[in-house]
Structures are given as C-alpha cells and as structure tokens.
Amino acid sequence: MSAPVITLSHVSKVYSNGTVALQDMNMTIQTGQFVSLVGPSGCGKSTVLRLIAGLGGMTTGSIEWGQSLTENHKLAFVFQEPALMPWATVMDNVRLPLKLAGEPKQKADQDVLEALQLVSLRGFERSFPRELSGGMRMRVSIARALVTKPQVLLMDEPFGALDEITRSRLNSDLLELWQEKRWTVIFVTHNIYEAVYLSNRVVVMAARPGRVVADIPIDAPYPRSEEFRTSPLYNDYCREVSARLHEAMHGTSQDHHLRTLSVGRSR
Numbered sequence: 001m002s003a004p005v006i007t008l009s010h011v012s013k014v015y016s017n018g019t020v021a022l023q024d025m026n027m028t029i030q031t032g033q034f035v036s037l038v039g040p041s042g043c044g045k046s047t048v049l050r051l052i053a054g055l056g057g058m059t060t061g062s063i064e065w066g067q068s069l070t071e072n073h074k075l076a077f078v079f080q081e082p083a084l085m086p087w088a089t090v091m092d093n094v095r096l097p098l099k100l101a102g103e104p105k106q107k108a109d110q111d112v113l114e115a116l117q118l119v120s121l122r123g124f125e126r127s128f129p130r131e132l133s134g135g136m137r138m139r140v141s142i143a144r145a146l147v148t149k150p151q152v153l154l155m156d157e158p159f160g161a162l163d164e165i166t167r168s169r170l171n172s173d174l175l176e177l178w179q180e181k182r183w184t185v186i187f188v189t190h191n192i193y194e195a196v197y198l199s200n201r202v203v204v205m206a207a208r209p210g211r212v213v214a215d216i217p218i219d220a221p222y223p224r225s226e227e228f229r230t231s232p233l234y235n236d237y238c239r240e241v242s243a244r245l246h247e248a249m250h251g252t253s254q255d256h257h258l259r260t261l262s263v264g265r266s267r
C-alpha cells in the first residue's frame with residue numbers, strides 16, 4: 001500500500017475580504033496518485049493548490065507532508081498561463097528555476113536538455129516563446145516544472161486555454177510521462193472528460209464554502225489509450241462525476257432531476 005504524501009486536515013481559508021474560500025477541507029493524497037480536483041468556479045480549487053504550495057497561509061487546520069518526500073525539489077507548479085519570459089529563449093526559460101537555485105550552468109544545461117526531451121521539444125532550445133504554438137509554450141512551462149525533478153506536481157488548469165486536439169495530445173503525453181516518473185499529481189480542471197481520462201481519483205468540490213463533496217476512484221488500468229476514451233466504463237465514470245458535480249452546483253441529484261422531468265412529461 002502506498003504512503004500518504006499530503007494530508008489536509010480541517011483546512012479552512014478565509015481571505016482578508018471575508019470570503020470563505022475553504023471550510024473544513026479534509027483530503028489525503030497517496031504517493032504516486034493522479035488526483036483531479038473538479039468543481040464549480042470559485043469552489044476553492046486553486047486555493048487548495050496554493051495552500052499546498054505554501055503560497056499564502058491557511059486560516060485554520062494543517063497540511064502534513066509524508067516522510068517519503070525529500071526537503072528539496074519536492075514541489076513544482078504549472079499554471080494555466082505558461083508565464084514564460086518573452087525575451088528569453090526556451091533554454092533560458094526552462095533553466096530559470098535551476099539558476100535561482102544556484103545550480104552550476106553546465107549541470108543545469110544538461111538537466112534542461114533532459115526536461116526538453118521529456119516534453120518532445122529538443123531542437124527548440126534557441127526558439128523564443130513568440131515563435132511557438134500555444135501547445136508548445138505549455139510544454140515549455142511543463143519542462144520548467146519538471147527540470148527541478150519534483151516529487152509532487154501541482155497543475156492548475158494547465159490545458160484550459162488550448163484547443164481540444166492539442167489538449168488531448170498533451171493529456172496523452174502527460175500520462176505517459178507520469179507512468180514513467182510516477183510523481184504525485186494534483187490536477188485542477190473544469191473538464192470532466194479530462195479528469196476521468198487522466199486520474200485514478202477525482203475529487204469533486206462544492207462552493208460557498210469550498211469543500212469536498214465526492215471522492216471517486218477511477219478504477220481503470222493504465223496505460224489509457226483511445227480505446228479507454230470510447231469505452232462504456234469511461235462513459236460511466238464521466239456520468240458519475242457529472243452527477244456529483246450537478247449535485248454540488250444545484251444541491252439536488254441529477255437522477256432525481258431527470259426523474260422529476262420525466263414524471264412531469266408523462267402527465
């Protein structure tokens with residue numbers, strides 16, 4: 001059995017303007033899990049990631065780290081916007097975290113090339129962000145996270161701004177990498193299909209106040225191919241997440257809603 005890597009216990013977050021972003025959030029993430037957080041806008045998904053990353057403090061509660069984590073390089077964050085330095089080459093953008101950590105240039109260059117290899121961007125070292133497509137810029141952003149060799153990868157809607165085809169390709173590539181490296185991934189998305197395809201666990205949150213309302217294991221084997229995306233099992237999981245999300249947003253079960261509608265029609 002795998003060990004817990006992050007445990008949130010009774011975490012609440014009230015921003016200075018009084019917004020209760022999270023209330024009594026409890027969640028334990030096991031080493032190597034791929035966990036997606038889904039939920040309506042404003043339910044606190046990004047706040048959870050930021051608290052885990054140590055970007056701002058929580059109001060009450062605690063976040064504990066598993067013993068398997070080493071002190072250095074344990075976390076990397078990928079945001080929705082690639083946030084690259086426009087004046088710097090791909091090589092320099094990806095090297096940034098190592099430069100900030102004071103890694104010697106020769107060793108850093110080697111690590112950068114490895115990271116670019118992982119995201120299939122070898123050959124673009126000297127390109128500038130403006131010369132790349134949206135998908136390629138996101139790959140640079142992922143390489144910049146991976147170059148630090150993280151144990152935990154926090155991803156805040158990384159593919160939200162990309163077209164469907166690019167998103168689907170990056171989903172597959174991310175899964176392949178995850179299977180090889182086995183980081184723990186916490187992935188925020190609005191997209192149910194993406195969450196089910198990628199994750200072995202989908203956590204559904206509700207808003208006002210932000211909290212966990214469902215925790216759904218996606219019990220399907222990896223690697224997950226196109227076959228999985230078109231399978232009845234995949235559809236069943238998407239329907240289940242969708243129903244829980246509907247409850248989170250409207251406070252009623254979608255099944256109940258559908259039953260009420262059909263009863264209404266038959267009258």
Ligand SMILES: Nc1ncnc2c1ncn2[C@@H]1O[C@H](COP(=O)(O)OP(=O)(O)OP(=O)(O)O)[C@@H](O)[C@H]1O
Binds near residue numbers: 210
């Ligand atoms: N710095 C802040 N100051 C005040 N309120 C904030 C701040 N950041 C977030 N909030 C509020 O906290 C709540 C949760 O925000 P958060 O961004 O975590 O939600 P989210 O689920 O990630 O939303 P979305 O899906 O729209 O990105 C929202 O009501 C938001 O307005």
